[in-house]
Amino acid sequence: MTDSAVIDIRAVTEDDLPAWTRTWGNGYLRPYTEHSVDAIRATARQDRLIGAFDMDRCVGTYRSTPQELTVPGGAVLPVSAVSKVSVAGTHRRRGLLSRMVATDLRGAFERGEPLAVLDAAQYPLYGRYGFGPATAMAWFEIDVHRARLDPGRTADVSGVLQVDAREYLKAAPAVYERLRAVQHGALRRDEQWWLDATGQRPEGAAERPEPFFALHIDPDTGEADGLLCFSAEETWGSMLPRSPLWIRDLVAVSSRAEAALLRYAVTVDWVATVHLPYRAPDTLLPLWLGDPRAARVSALSDYMWLRVLDTPRALSARTYGVEGGLVLEVTDAAGYAAGRWSLQGGPDGASCVRTGRAPDLRIDVRDLSALYLGDDSATRLAALGGTEELRPGALARADAMFRTGRRPWSPRAVLGRRYQAGAP
Ligand SMILES: CC(C)(COP(=O)(O)OP(=O)(O)OC[C@H]1O[C@@H](n2cnc3c(N)ncnc32)[C@H](O)[C@@H]1OP(=O)(O)O)[C@@H](O)C(=O)NCCC(=O)NCCS
Numbered sequence: 354m355t356d357s358a359v360i361d362i363r364a365v366t367e368d369d370l371p372a373w374t375r376t377w378g379n380g381y382l383r384p385y386t387e388h389s390v391d392a393i394r395a396t397a398r399q400d401r402l403i404g405a406f407d408m409d410r411c412v413g414t415y416r417s418t419p420q421e422l423t424v425p426g427g428a429v430l431p432v433s434a435v436s437k438v439s440v441a442g443t444h445r446r447r448g449l450l451s452r453m454v455a456t457d458l459r460g461a462f463e464r465g466e467p468l469a470v471l472d473a474a475q476y477p478l479y480g481r482y483g484f485g486p487a488t489a490m491a492w493f494e495i496d497v498h499r500a501r502l503d504p505g506r507t508a509d510v511s512g513v514l515q516v517d518a519r520e521y522l523k524a525a526p527a528v529y530e531r532l533r534a535v536q537h538g539a540l541r542r543d544e545q546w547w548l549d550a551t552g553q554r555p556e557g558a559a560e561r562p563e564p565f566f567a568l569h570i571d572p573d574t575g576e577a578d579g580l581l582c583f584s585a586e587e588t589w590g591s592m593l594p595r596s597p598l599w600i601r602d603l604v605a606v607s608s609r610a611e612a613a614l615l616r617y618a619v620t621v622d623w624v625a626t627v628h629l630p631y632r633a634p635d636t637l638l639p640l641w642l643g644d645p646r647a648a649r650v651s652a653l654s655d656y657m658w659l660r661v662l663d664t665p666r667a668l669s670a671r672t673y674g675v676e677g678g679l680v681l682e683v684t685d686a687a688g689y690a691a692g693r694w695s696l697q698g699g700p701d702g703a704s705c706v707r708t709g710r711a712p713d714l715r716i717d718v719r720d721l722s723a724l725y726l727g728d729d730s731a732t733r734l735a736a737l738g739g740t741e742e743l744r745p746g747a748l749a750r751a752d753a754m755f756r757t758g759r760r761p762w763s764p765r766a767v768l769g770r771r772y773q774a775g776a777p
Contacts, residue, residue: 357447360412362456365402369411370394373404377414380439395554396545403457405440405449412441415453417461421541422470423533425727425757426672426702433461434540435471454482455687458662462689467663467670468725470540472656472765479658483685485723486655488538488761491634493648495627500619501643508616512569512609513581518551521566524577525551528568529764531578531606537671538633538657538726538761550582550602550766564601567617569610579603579610582766583618594623600630602766603638612641631656633762657763659722662689667725668705673698673754674727679747682712683721690718698754713747716740727757 365373371390378385397416405413420434435457440449461469473479473486502508516524526547533539548554552563562584569579585598600618605611615638619627629648632638639648661667664683676699685691695708714731716724720739723729731751734740742748 357449359407360444360447360449361406362403362413362449362452363406365404369404369406370402372411373402373414376404376411376441377437377439379441380414381437392554396549401457401460402437403453405444405453407444412444413449413453414439415457417457417469419466420470422468423535423537423539424667424671424725425537425761426670426700427535427537428670430468430667430670431466432540433457433464433466433469435469438471438474450478451482454479458482458660458687458689462662465663467661467666469660469662471658473658476655479660480719482660483687483690483718483722484658484660485719485721485725486657486729487659487723487726488655488657488728488763489634490631490652490654490656490763490765491636491650492631492652492654493629493639494651495619495629495639495642495648497619497625497627497647499644499647501647502616502620503643508620510613510617510620512572513613513617514568514570516566516568518553518563518566521568521580521582522547522551522553524568525566525580525604528577528580528606529604532604532764536762536764537757538763540763550768567614569605569613571607571610578607579605579614581614581618585621585624587623588625595625596623597626597628598624599628599767601768602764603629604764608637611638615641630767631765633760635760636762656765659725661718661722661725664690664692664694664721665705665707668694668696668698669703671698671703671725672700673703674756674758675699675753677750677754679714679751679754680708680710680712681721682715682743683718684715685718687718690721696754711743713742713744714740714751715743724751724755726761727755728761730756 374390374393375385400418403415404411414437416437418434420432421429422432564582564584567581568577571578582602583600588596639645678697681694683690696705717739720734731748
């Protein structure tokens with residue numbers, strides 16, 4: 354077995370791409386096709402691709418993308434979005450993941466990216482590197498026959514338009530941009546993303562059947578204010594329709610649009626079950642049904658993880674629920690976020706500077722990261738042991754400041770066939 358120290362962690366070149374893509378596919382159980390490399394190449398122009406190489410054999414993959422994250426209050430911060438993390442089965446548990454993470458976080462910090470984010474495939478992996486679970490997701494399965502939307506009449510779906518991929522592609526990105534401006538936890542979706550989502554990108558498109566698309570049109574402005582993409586499969590049993598419908602993307606900027614698009618999906622004829630993935634756990638969507646209990650939670654989980662790299666920049670970019678001040682002693686084994694920081698913030702803005710004053714709270718970077726978008730509470734994190742109250746009342750103040758009225762949400766769409774295998 355090769356000594357791990359001689360395994361090289363380095364940037365990937367054009368020549369490395371086929372082997373890198375194949376190694377990643379092995380790790381993610383995705384069969385390699387002739388389009389796999391083209392698909393990576395088309396979407397990775399500005400990305401940092403890292404590989405672990407044993408001699409000249411690729412045994413580890415890691416990618417980070419320059420992204421944008423909306424934080425509470427609506428500011429947008431540049432973030433490093435990590436993906437495609439894998440280590441070959443022959444080389445696991447020898448520290449290669451740790452070395453790739455360390456290389457990439459150092460790069461992000463040096464480039465001035467104040468945060469890194471990722472979707473963790475496995476919970477136990479990333480806390481040790483200072484990431485904390487910053488958003489959660491609920492996945493629903495709606496029993497159409499219990500939803501109490503009377504199929505004998507038409508449920509109120511006014512404003513909904515069935516459209517094709519081209520019409521959708523013209524209107525949907527602007528709807529998403531309106532949501533992203535106000536939704537803390539949202540990431541940018543670029544042009545390549547939309548081409549991919551609508552099956553309009555040449556690489557790999559042929560492998561996917563085209564989904565169905567709908568828009569909601571605001572009657573006051575005539576503009577689209579909601580989007581829906583779904584797929585369905587015709588299924589019958591004993592002459593009864595039992596088709597499943599999988600919502601792939603549902604984004605709306607008004608309650609009216611959200612309600613109409615959900616009702617439209619739930620009243621598609623022949624459908625018995627609607628799968629609704631990746632919502633914030635406090636989503637209102639089930640409440641648009643006649644009986645909200647028809648929407649059963651089939652998965653409830655942490656989702657996007659976040660890592661604070663630049664404490665003053667991150668904390669001063671967001672707004673806070675109430676006016677207040679806190680001195681935070683941030684611990685960070687890797688050093689990036691560490692220090693004693695005076696945070697002064699409120700609903701209109703915040704400042705965060707280094708201080709010599711006595712701290713109110715000692716908080717590990719993992720907990721600060723979990724707290725950052727407002728999804729967790731300092732009181733809960735203290736009970737788990739990573740945060741310590743050094744001045745009475747500091748936990749309650751941190752809760753009042755950091756918590757947000759609605760939970761953060763990082764909207765995700767499900768692309769490709771994989772979804773149909775079922776909930777995660
Ligand atoms: C997850 C994966 C990348 C780990 O790679 P690796 O090189 O074996 O990880 P490392 O040896 O650097 O391990 C780092 C630490 O994580 C721990 N760890 C690694 N994989 C783990 C797992 N699946 N469960 C729990 N702990 C794990 C190691 O024990 C080690 O702990 P330590 O720091 O206390 O010593 C690899 O197993 C893999 O490719 N899995 C399939 C794809 C995947 O899940 N990728 C993650 C996508 S977000």
